[in-house]
Amino acid sequence: MKALEGVKILDFTHVQSGPTCTQLLGWFGADVIKVERPGVGDATRKQLVDVPGADSLYFTMLNHNKRSLTLNTKTPEGKAVLEKLILECDVMVENFAPGALDRMGFGWDRVHELNPRMIMASVKGFGPGPYEDCKVYENVAQCAGGSASTTGFLDGPPLVTGAQIGDSGTGLHLALGIVTALYHREKSGEGQRVLAAMQDGVLNLCRVKLRDQQRLAAGPLKEYSQYGEDIPFGDATPRAGNDSGGGQPGRILKCKGWETDPNAYTYFITQAAVWQKICDVIGKPEWKEDPEYATPDARLPRLGEVFSTIEEWTMTKTKFEVMDICNPLDIPVGPILSMKELAEEPSLRDTGTIVEVDHPERGKYLTVGCPVKLSASPVEVVRSPLLGEHSDEVLAQLGYSADDISGLRSAGAI
Numbered sequence: 001m002k003a004l005e006g007v008k009i010l011d012f013t014h015v016q017s018g019p020t021c022t023q024l025l026g027w028f029g030a031d032v033i034k035v036e037r038p039g040v041g042d043a044t045r046k047q048l049v050d051v052p053g054a055d056s057l058y059f060t061m062l063n064h065n066k067r068s069l070t071l072n073t074k075t076p077e078g079k080a081v082l083e084k085l086i087l088e089c090d091v092m093v094e095n096f097a098p099g100a101l102d103r104m105g106f107g108w109d110r111v112h113e114l115n116p117r118m119i120m121a122s123v124k125g126f127g128p129g130p131y132e133d134c135k136v137y138e139n140v141a142q143c144a145g146g147s148a149s150t151t152g153f154l155d156g157p158p159l160v161t162g163a164q165i166g167d168s169g170t171g172l173h174l175a176l177g178i179v180t181a182l183y184h185r186e187k188s189g190e191g192q193r194v195l196a197a198m199q200d201g202v203l204n205l206c207r208v209k210l211r212d213q214q215r216l217a218a219g220p221l222k223e224y225s226q227y228g229e230d231i232p233f234g235d236a237t238p239r240a241g242n243d244s245g246g247g248q249p250g251r252i253l254k255c256k257g258w259e260t261d262p263n264a265y266t267y268f269i270t271q272a273a274v275w276q277k278i279c280d281v282i283g284k285p286e287w288k289e290d291p292e293y294a295t296p297d298a299r300l301p302r303l304g305e306v307f308s309t310i311e312e313w314t315m316t317k318t319k320f321e322v323m324d325i326c327n328p329l330d331i332p333v334g335p336i337l338s339m340k341e342l343a344e345e346p347s348l349r350d351t352g353t354i355v356e357v358d359h360p361e362r363g364k365y366l367t368v369g370c371p372v373k374l375s376a377s378p379v380e381v382v383r384s385p386l387l388g389e390h391s392d393e394v395l396a397q398l399g400y401s402a403d404d405i406s407g408l409r410s411a412g413a414i
């Protein structure tokens with residue numbers, strides 16, 4: 001039995017943030033019924049198309065383990081079906097633009113009145129406040145949540161990151177809110193609203209930068225390279241390039257082949273506990289006793305020199321050789337792995353972190369599997385549904401006869 005078996009999710013999500021949440025719940029065993037507009041569906045089905053006529057990878061990779069029901073919730077017949085679904089399901093998840101659900105006639109008050117046990121979970125760009133009515137996409141959230149301002153190099157513009165912390169990150173937050181509300185409902189018998197705002201999710205993931213914002217009041221941030229470079233700090237947490245900026249200084253360093261391979265780099269952390277071993281590995285044993293290098297505090301003003309010296313050594317090794325040499329010595333390093341390398345990594349296939357899926361329209365493709373492993377609830381990744389693939393099945397389970405279903409179809413409701 002899967003962990004969330006028996007939980008029914010009424011999935012009104014689209015694009016990325018909401019679908020990542022419901023996909024996660026599906027992986028854990030929930031029955032996810034994805035409601036889509038007839039003939040149209042989730043806009044991502046037809047975005048970034050690589051195989052003409054087939055659902056895009058954008059859609060398929062976000063919508064595994066779901067059933068698709070087409071339903072026009074703006075028709076009276078469609079609204080009647082939706083009411084039945086609300087009575088049947090445990091959780092309604094949505095990430096419409098602010099106000100869309102109210103306009104549809106299914107805001108919280110109505111849903112709660114229909115089914116007091118229903119948990120209604122939403123992703124919005126912003127929480128209550130001046131921007132609550134705004135539509136938001138990934139990069140807007142990264143910018144509004146503090147990530148862009150603290151990402152990039154000091155002398156460059158703010159940068160967005162490839163990790164979808166605004167969309168997929170908020171989807172993860174929402175999933176946690178949903179299972180927490182389900183747990184609460186076990187005891188209280190009552191549903192509740194769950195809101196994950198993308199700005200809040202990004203800020204939560206950027207908390208160390210809010211930490212540093214407050215530390216600025218006590219003086220310059222000595223763990224940032226600019227301290228040793230005598231560049232004054234302003235009044236906000238600066239961009240710190242590839243500095244770890246934390247208690248254990250680290251940086252991305254070139255490895256053998258960097259001139260032609262854009263990913264021939266390693267992340268190297270000068271963890272204090274293994275400093276002596278680092279000195280031996282890089283051929284600087286004299287730094288072990290030298291008071292200018294022997295302690296973490298002494299090294300902070302000279303991080304540039306320390307990392308340049310380590311880099312002279314890493315440039316003589318491939319990123320994997322650096323790993324092979326440093327790991328047995330407990331020196332924390334990590335190769336910069338390209339998407340190609342990750343896609344081809346056998347150990348990630350073995351654990352189900354990357355899986356190959358077969359799809360009737362597009363054939364075989366790779367996707368991420370569930371990143372959280374439950375020992376008693378193994379995940380089987382099931383291909384994403386075609387538009388409306390399960391409409392008849394879902395409606396029959398709701399008690400509609402074949403005649404009812406064809407009536408709904410001719411009325412344009414499904």
Ligand code: CAO
Nearest residue numbers: 015016017036037072073095096097103125135136137138
């Ligand atoms: N039947 C009938 N109508 C439906 C429907 C259905 N099954 N499903 C959706 N619709 C309607 C909605 O009711 C809405 O209609 P109205 O505007 O007339 O009330 C309309 O479709 C469009 O919904 P939307 O405004 O959510 O979609 P959009 O493409 O214009 O905006 C987005 C997309 C993502 C910007 C917006 O939904 C949003 O800001 N969501 C919240 C934040 C979020 O999740 N962002 C992450 C997106 S991933 O980067």
